Amino acid sequence: MSELKKFYNENGYYLPIDVLDNDKINLSANKLQAIYQSPPSNIKHPWNLQAHLLADWIYDLCVSPKLLDAVEEVIGPNILIQSADIFIKPAKGKKHINWHQDANYWGLNPYELVTGWIAITDVNLENGCMSYLPKSHLHQKIEHTETFDKNSDLTRGQEINLKINDKDVVAVTLKKGQASLHHCLLAHGSGPNKTNFPRIGIAVRYLPTYVKQTKGPPISMILARGIDEYKNFKMDEIPTGDFDNKSIAEHDKASSPHAASNYATS
Template sequence: MSMTMTLKSDYDKLGFLSPVDVLSQKQALRHRRCVQDAERRIGRLHYLAKVHTILRSPYQLATHPAVLDVVEQILGADILLYNTTYIIKEANTPAYVSWHQDLTYWGLDGAEQVSVWLALTVADEQSGCMRMIPGSHVNGQMEHDISHPDENNVLFQSQQVHGVNEPDAMHCPLMPGQASFHHGWTLHSSLPNHSHDRRIGLNIQYIAPHVRQTKLPGYSALLVRGTDRFHYYEEEIPATCDLDPAALIWHEQKNQLHFRIAGNA
């Protein structure tokens, strides 16, 4: 069996792949410094949507051949970049991520989507690496409770799936430069960062071009491989320099739209 067939069969069986080597640790450190330089200029980047439109580093990572080659094995030759966002847990803080499925509130009309989590710092059990429930993606969407807001929950609405059998969970530790790939219905979570360093990861979302956004008009996406025969999304312009003033204005509008869509509207 070829490596490609093994990769796809493992993903189809488990609902995720981890770890996958993308960058050297030296390269990951360079991208971490880009995050920190931008934070010094505009403040926290945590959970801002579509950061590839205002910063070159996330665009370079989202279009890295080692990432897109894996995504292509899962989605096929035609790939749209749907979103990029940094997820940052500060050192020795109680922030956590409850059990959830990525696709729950996105308003997409299909499940041909892949989530990538690319580590720019160590993401191990001490720092709160992701935990996945193998095979959970085959059950489709599960009920999510949003009735208990929690300021320590990283998720936008503190959404959570109850009754998860935690002994089934598999930890997915990553070294800087490694990535995990998971299906939009795969149950996953992460615990607080008890380490003395920030846990910085870039979350990258890809979809097949035939998948529509059904909640609100005006969402944008970027073709990163293959052909878009559908043109359902407003075309994006990736960052060619960091924090261009015009790009920041456009980004603010799209960031607000993203969270309106991600809400339980």
């Protein structure tokens, strides 16, 4: 077993992984900030969720070979992408992300979804990087309370019913172009951005092809690597344009079933 997989199995996360060069990252940072400032008006659902369906350059970030290599060490060679969720925290913003498990969003069997979180800007405690609670993935699914906290970036302000001590947590400090991996049962959250610059990251949700959805409105996938012998999910189309009508229609198709539950599917 690789060192990465051993560490991930024991702790529920791994970091840092060098995945992208500065040119690509800087270009993506500029484009994402422009979209954040004036989102296209013809998108019916939050553009930052399932954003891998909206533009070829966002999809390209999700299939960065070095990131897929790391994901492959954890879940094997046949890799689906369910979503790429973009988290932008503006300068001096109040928004934070409550402690939660991603497994709270999706009914899956087995719970083997792994998130590859790509830093598009440097991230640290000052600008609201994530923190992980190591080994918390060894618990099963834990109840969450929907707080509807206005300063939460989660659609329903979901918060895990688990007491978390600061001394037990790990700050996910990354340089731009690096990524971390976390298990969908790992408790994690992030604080506000106290700096004068935006903090940007993309959370890409990867699953092995053998996983099945057990409840909630149907989620759909793109095959990022390998072969899909199981065909457990409906497939989405890889975008070929940049927020063009075809990509927006595909985003609409994948997002619509989740609108009634505020894009949280459990």
